[in-house]
C-alpha cells in the first residue's frame with residue numbers, strides 16, 4: 353500500500369510539474385511581442401494585413417524579424433472587421449504592411465487607432481482598373497496575382513525593413529534579390545504553360561474579379577460574377593451575364609475562389625455546358641498541409657488548376 357501511495361504521490365508531482373511547465377510556456381507566449389521576454393520576441397515584429405503578404409515578407413525578413421498576418425488563413429480580407437485583440441497586437445508591432453489600392457476597406461480606420469508606421473506594398477505597380485459594376489474605374493486591388501508586380505512589392509518590403517532594422521539591411525536586400533529570381537521563374541512558367549491553351553479556351557471565368565493582372569500577363573480574357581469579394585452576393589443580373597458569356601464563348605470550365613461560397617458559380621455550371629474547374633486561391637494561403645502554404649505555391653497551383661480544367665472538354 354505504501355509503495356502504491358508513493359507512486360501516486362510521484363505521479364501527482366509529475367502532473368503538477370507538467371502543469372506548471374505548461375503554464376510557463378503559455379504565459380511566455382502571451383507575453384510575446386509585448387515585454388520582449390524570450391529571445392524570439394526581441395526581434396522587431398512586422399504585421400501584414402493578410403497571409404499572402406506575410407509569406408512574401410517572410411522571404412525578405414529571413415530570421416531577423418517576426419512576421420505575422422493580422423487576418424487568419426481563409427479569412428475574408430476585404431470587409432474584415434478587426435477585433436480589439438487585433439488592435440492591441442498591432443499597437444505592439446513595429447511595422448505594419450498593407451496591400452493598398454483599397455483592398456483592405458478596414459485598414460485606414462485601423463491604422464488611425466494605432467501609432468505604428470506602415471508601408472503600402474503596391475506602391476509603384478502598373479495599376480489596372482476594374483471595368484464593371486459599382487467598382488468600375490476603381491483600381492483592381494489584386495495586384496499580387498502577378499509575380500511581376502510582387503517583385504515591386506519585394507522592393508517596397510526591402511526598403512521598409514531596412515528603415516526598421518538598418519543593421520540587417522544588406523541581408524534584406526540579398527533575401528529580396530534571391531526571392532525576386534524565384535518570382536520571375538514562376539512568372540515565366542505561368543506564361544509558358546498558359547500559352548499552350550488554344551485561343552478558343554483562353555477565357556478565365558471566376559467568382560471574384562481577382563485575376564485581371566494574371567489574365568493580362570498570360571493573355572487570357574477575364575470574366576467574373578462580382579468585382580471584389582466585399583460584395584459577394586451575386587445579383588440575378590450578374591449570374592445571367594456570366595451564363596451568357598460562358599454559353600456564347602463555349603467556355604469549358606469555370607472557377608471560384610477559396611474564401612467565398614461557390615454556390616453562385618454552381619448556378620452557372622447548372623445552366624451551361626461548363627464544368628466546375630476547381631477552387632482558386634487569391635485572398636488567402638491554405639494551412640501548411642493544404643495545397644498552397646506559400647505564395648509561390650499559390651501561383652503554381654492556380655495556373656495548374658486553370659490549365660487542367662480549360663484543357664478538358666467540358667461536360
Ligand SMILES: [Zn+2]
Pocket residue numbers: 430494560562580581634635
Ligand atoms: Zn479579393
